[in-house]
Amino acid sequence: ITQANVGPSSDVRFTSTGSVTLDFGHGFRGPVSVNVTGASTATIANTGVALTLGSITTAAGAFTATAGAQGIGQDPNSVLSLVGASSFTATGGGDITLNNSTNTFTGAVGLSGDVVSLRGTGAVILAASVVNTLTVKSGGAAAHSITQTGAFTGGGDATFDAGAGNVIFTTATNDFDTVSVFSTGTSVAITDTGALRIGNSQLGSGTLSLVAGG
Numbered sequence: 001i002t003q004a005n006v007g008p009s010s011d012v013r014f015t016s017t018g019s020v021t022l023d024f025g026h027g028f029r030g031p032v033s034v035n036v037t038g039a040s041t042a043t044i045a046n047t048g049v050a051l052t053l054g055s056i057t058t059a060a061g062a063f064t065a066t067a068g069a070q071g072i073g074q075d076p077n078s079v080l081s082l083v084g085a086s087s088f089t090a091t092g093g094g095d096i097t098l099n100n101s102t103n104t105f106t107g108a109v110g111l112s113g114d115v116v117s118l119r120g121t122g123a124v125i126l127a128a129s130v131v132n133t134l135t136v137k138s139g140g141a142a143a144h145s146i147t148q149t150g151a152f153t154g155g156g157d158a159t160f161d162a163g164a165g166n167v168i169f170t171t172a173t174n175d176f177d178t179v180s181v182f183s184t185g186t187s188v189a190i191t192d193t194g195a196l197r198i199g200n201s202q203l204g205s206g207t208l209s210l211v212a213g214g
């Protein structure tokens with residue numbers, strides 16, 4: 001499914017056994033829901049208005065959402081069930097808010113925005129991300145760790161709440177300002193390429209590793 005003109009103002013749903021590509025820079029004003037199967041990908045881009053996500057379901061394929069300064073959010077009743085990798089970008093200082101407790105992010109999640117909050121029902125893996133203020137909350141069980149596959153850059157603040165899970169951010173090129181961690185897991189490890197400041201945190205009896213470059 002592809003589209004080459006401005007989108008509607010009501011709720012829209014796209015279901016396909018192939019990929020869904022809506023990257024023209026649309027003006028969807030209602031929640032946008034997408035369901036693709038197999039290795040099919042899904043791409044949504046909004047221009048001039050906030051992008052509100054409805055329920056998004058992917059299998060092995062990647063999901064990409066892009067909006068401008070108006071930001072990206074999700075409908076309160078929606079569920080993001082993303083098995084493949086996903087990427088959320090709000091250009092021009094836009095915020096990203098994906099806080100529904102039933103969200104599932106199995107693949108790595110890339111984030112680019114100003115104030116960004118993400119919540120998953122299980123573990124959360126972050127891909128390379130550039131964020132000014134980041135909050136990530138996992139499902140809270142011991143297996144629901146918050147980890148990374150790519151660097152966090154931009155010198156922003158970050159808060160990680162993993163409950164009984166671990167928090168592992170050891171990529172050498174990470175660049176945080178202040179990091180707060182809430183974890184009673186067996187391991188918390190944070191690496192920063194420069195100075196590292198620790199904000200309000202609550203840890204259990206597990207190991208703590210902090211590495212700063214200067």
